[in-house]
Amino acid sequence: MIAQVILDIAHEQINTVYDYFIKPVDIQHIKKGMRVMVPFGTSDTLRMAFVYNIIETSDSAKKYVEEVIDIKPIVDDEFFILFDALTQDPNVLISDVMQTLLPKIFWMSYQHVVQASDLSQIPDEFVHKFNKRLEWVIKDKDKSHLYKLKKLEQQGIVTIKRHVSKRNIQTYETWIELKEPEIRKNDSQLKIIQHLLTYGNTSKKELLAQYSKSSIQWLIDHEAIKEFLVEKRIDHHKFNRNQQIKTGSNISLDNQPIDLSKHQIYALKGYRNESIELRNQIFNQVLSQGKKIFIMVPERFMIETTKDALIKNFPNELWIELPSELSDKELYLRYNQIEESQEKIIIGNKKALFTQMHHLGLIYIVDANDSTHQTFEGLYYDAVELAKLKGRHLNIPICLEADTYSVSVYQDILNGNVVDLSEDLIDDEKHITIVDMKKELMEGHTKMISRYLEEEIKISLLNHQKVLLILNHKSYAPFVMCRTCSYVPKDPETGIALNYSEKNHMLYSHMTKHQEPFQKTCPVCGKPTIKSVGSGLEQLEKYIKELFPLESILRVDQDSLSNRKLYQYIMNDSKERIVIGTQMALKTSWVNTFNLVGILMADQWLKVPRYQAYEDSYLMLKKSKQLALNHLVIQTYDPLHFVIKDLNKEVDFYQEELSNRKISKLPPFRNLLQIKLLGMSYLKTYQHAFVIKEKLTEMGLQVLGPAQSVKLKENQHYQVLLTVKYQHLEPRMYSLLKSNEQIKIKIVPDIIWY
Ligand SMILES: [Zn+2]
Structure with a gap:
């Protein structure tokens, strides 16, 4: 063996x-x-x-x-x-x-334990080290003796065992209990006694923070109080087990929305009153069987908001959060806690998925469309896909919650692979206004905010209501668009918008080799109004300050705001009435906050050079609609685009987008694999990519590229991209994709490099 x-x-x-x-x-x-x-x-x-x-x-x-x-x-x-x-x-x-x-x-963590059978054979210098059981646990200071001990082992005098050490892992805290309340000398000691009488056993650390060390020590010395050790637990939530919170509604257990006996993927639409009730029913169903629930959220700050939202309905369930920033030691404690504890609902982000949770009955994924469930740095993985794998292995159901279904979930529902729990849900119609920015331009108005939106902001502010204004994320590759007719130059092979390189004024495709020079004059309308599209959040902030000099503004993007601050804004009623941000500000923990939501340039989403551009735009516009209490204003150069037109007609949107994807052989009809080759020599890297393409094509796969990346070089290595479309992959294909000394290869099952 x-x-x-x-x-x-x-x-x-x-x-x-x-x-x-x-x-x-x-x-x-x-x-x-x-x-x-x-x-x-x-x-x-x-x-x-x-x-x-x-x-x-x-x-x-x-x-x-x-x-x-x-x-x-x-x-x-x-x-x-x-x-x-x-x-x-x-x-x-x-x-x-x-x-x-x-x-x-x-x-x-492991340690050596030396076992002797007869101390008379042990050299004198070591005899005192052995305990009654004739064991010697080797401490760090003893390690210098290990060589001699190994000799003794060879002579058959001792045996050396390695034990996995718990010594380094468990952490203890000193707590204080009350023994004799009558023993005391002065007022400050009386206060300590009273504290213990009121609050019961208290950690020494907590007492030291409030009372003098000498008073505590005096009480210990006179046996009025006593120290004891407890294993340290990491309970960030400080949830009081005895505290009873009234449950809002008693949910009947007759209602069994899902089948707990087998693996099945369910989809439900979140962030609506009906769906919150449905979610609670599902949770009760799982908990009533004595099983645990793992709730996976995309962002760190959502652990807290999710917990706060749930604790009202599940006051007697205990919570553990598994934020990914925990140190190894803390993670280990968590492992033990989850295994041994009665805690039934575990909330965490993607890293928590790797914790083994016993008696797990359900994995519930919040904001399942959010790309933050994937990792883009270090080891790549998609936690939603891994959760499905885990669910299949454990034979338990998975719930995907999203405020709007992704195109692939919709297709899976059509195919019968996913059960739609929100089938009967009818969304309330909201007031949506579409502002045609081409018309604004023709009427000589060139500002970022249209006259209509400016007026609406003023009305909201007058009524002491809050406003959210959204501009796109800046990390996407730049592209160009005609401001007069909204024409965007596209790659003839893939139909995806071309990237724009400002340095050499070229337009090029990140999937194929196509490139062409940038021209200011539009080939469609003939006007010299083609310009690049960027983000300009700073620009917007400046402009808003000019418009509303008395208002303070909160800016929400990856750089400007920590998760903690964002959480505080969401939870507290803060003074800023205008919030501007990238789509990060659309994270849906913000409900019932904004009267008016304004999308400043929907085209920034619609026309980004990604095959998912329409889907992403649709999901984000739907989210914006969900967030707007009263009114959603969309500014666009393309008001007739189906993504905008179909905002209230989901089925129409899915049908059109799915037929586009089918024609272009893109997901969910084909799977994608992106291959990035990195090499010091451009020619060699390119040639290697070409060889891989030929071999993959021989295997019957459709391969796009080689194309150079938007960032031509990374750490002095040229970057060349291949994109594979496939229905089934043969494992032998992976052997072609192994790095060698000259060419480093990275692969991901999606398009993430440009
Ligand atoms: Zn034009």
């Missing part, structure tokens, strides 16, 4: 699975997911490793697993399913995947 192991993650350059023979004595109990010690390198240094697989035979195994550390696996099958999904890409470092999946602390 052979154990395939992954070595200690501290050594990142090692990215291979190694094979080791298993000693006959270990065969019975060694399992996948256990930690072992293996000899490594020419000097056979013992290293900790993780058993990834157990197989019958191997040609490469030469040495034996020295020792099995764990009694039971530290992970289960779910871990390996996620592991396989994340390591499908041949260029992903296994160490990165391990770091994502398992807190580092699992690797770090």
